[in-house]
Amino acid sequence: MKKSILIIIVTLISIISAKAQYDAMFTQYMFNEMYINPGYTGSKEAMAVNLAHRQQWVNFPGRPITTSFTLHGPLANNKMGLGISVLNERIGKLNRNILYLNYAYRIKTGEKGHLSFGLMGGIHNQVNKLSELKATETGDIQVSNNTPSLMSPNFGAGIYYYTNKFYAGISIPRMIDDSYMFDQKGEIIKSNSFKVSKFHYYLTVGNVFEVNDDLKIKPQAMVKMVQNSPLQYDINVNFLIKNKIWAGIAYRSSSDISALIGLQVNPQLLINYSYDYALTAIQKYSQGSHEITIGYLFSYKQQKVVTPRYF
Numbered sequence: 001m002k003k004s005i006l007i008i009i010v011t012l013i014s015i016i017s018a019k020a021q022y023d024a025m026f027t028q029y030m031f032n033e034m035y036i037n038p039g040y041t042g043s044k045e046a047m048a049v050n051l052a053h054r055q056q057w058v059n060f061p062g063r064p065i066t067t068s069f070t071l072h073g074p075l076a077n078n079k080m081g082l083g084i085s086v087l088n089e090r091i092g093k094l095n096r097n098i099l100y101l102n103y104a105y106r107i108k109t110g111e112k113g114h115l116s117f118g119l120m121g122g123i124h125n126q127v128n129k130l131s132e133l134k135a136t137e138t139g140d141i142q143v144s145n146n147t148p149s150l151m152s153p154n155f156g157a158g159i160y161y162y163t164n165k166f167y168a169g170i171s172i173p174r175m176i177d178d179s180y181m182f183d184q185k186g187e188i189i190k191s192n193s194f195k196v197s198k199f200h201y202y203l204t205v206g207n208v209f210e211v212n213d214d215l216k217i218k219p220q221a222m223v224k225m226v227q228n229s230p231l232q233y234d235i236n237v238n239f240l241i242k243n244k245i246w247a248g249i250a251y252r253s254s255s256d257i258s259a260l261i262g263l264q265v266n267p268q269l270l271i272n273y274s275y276d277y278a279l280t281a282i283q284k285y286s287q288g289s290h291e292i293t294i295g296y297l298f299s300y301k302q303q304k305v306v307t308p309r310y311f
Contacts, residue, residue, distance in 0.1 A: 042074040048073065051295075054290070058288060069087075072102060081104035082101075096124065096125070101121060102118060103120075114162055118157065118159070126150050152176065158170065166207045170201065171202045172199050176194060201226070207219060208310045218240065221234065252276075256278055259275050272295075
């Protein structure tokens with residue numbers, strides 16, 4: 001019975017992903033917001049690379065497994081930013097790949113602030129290996145064959161304001177609703193449409209408070225809004241101790257509580273780990289979610305990086 005329930009849940013996850021726009025989720029979004037806001041692109045004073053891997057609901061069959069890679073940097077005396085982001089995600093029998101190019105144009109506001117306008121565009125690719133599912137009835141057309149490799153374009157936009165210790169952003173990472181469904185004959189009907197009602201809006205804000213030379217407190221929040229759906233939010237607080245150790249806690253609305261710890265190896269290299277404990281019944285069948293990120297900030301001869309980047 002438990003195996004049957006798990007198969008049903010995994011199948012539903014795949015169906016939901018196929019019929020609705022789905023955004024990858026990261027607990028440590030605050031260390032690299034480029035995948036949700038193109039305005040973030042090139043906001044650091046040198047080329048930056050970030051690798052993130054997330055294992056959600058460990059020991060749960062068909063759990064989401066997500067890996068992302070981003071590379072971005074400033075151009076034209078920091079007036080522009082250019083970057084690339086790659087994401088692979090497996091959920092049940094669904095395999096998704098996303099490739100985006102990001103561009104940002106920045107305007108200096110005052111002595112310390114910058115206002116950045118960003119655009120992102122790329123390709124979504126997804127395949128459902130439905131033939132690996134066990135159907136309750138033999139000869140089921142919809143699960144006897146894998147779906148073909150489906151590709152569709154997409155694009156997004158965002159605005160990002162930041163100083164050395166404060167940031168705020170608003171973005172729509174994906175504006176095209178790319179979905180598909182089966183007809184009565186088992187044929188795939190693909191749909192690409194521009195629907196404002198399907199937009200996912202992201203609002204982010206964060207600040208760094210210097211208590212003293214050995215302790216800095218960094219609270220931040222992310223709010224996600226989509227029409228006809230409950231408001232979702234992430235709230236977290238990170239502490240930077242002696243410019244070396246990151247430690248923090250986080251809460252995701254009606255979903256998870258998280259613990260974060262990281263090591264600022266040097267001003268350029270940051271390694272972080274987080275553990276999510278689910279507040280829903282799924283925690284009974286899993287061992288939580290694990291996520292690790294590695295970020296590296298290159299330094300140029302003409303402009304050395306001397307302090308860790310907070311955002």
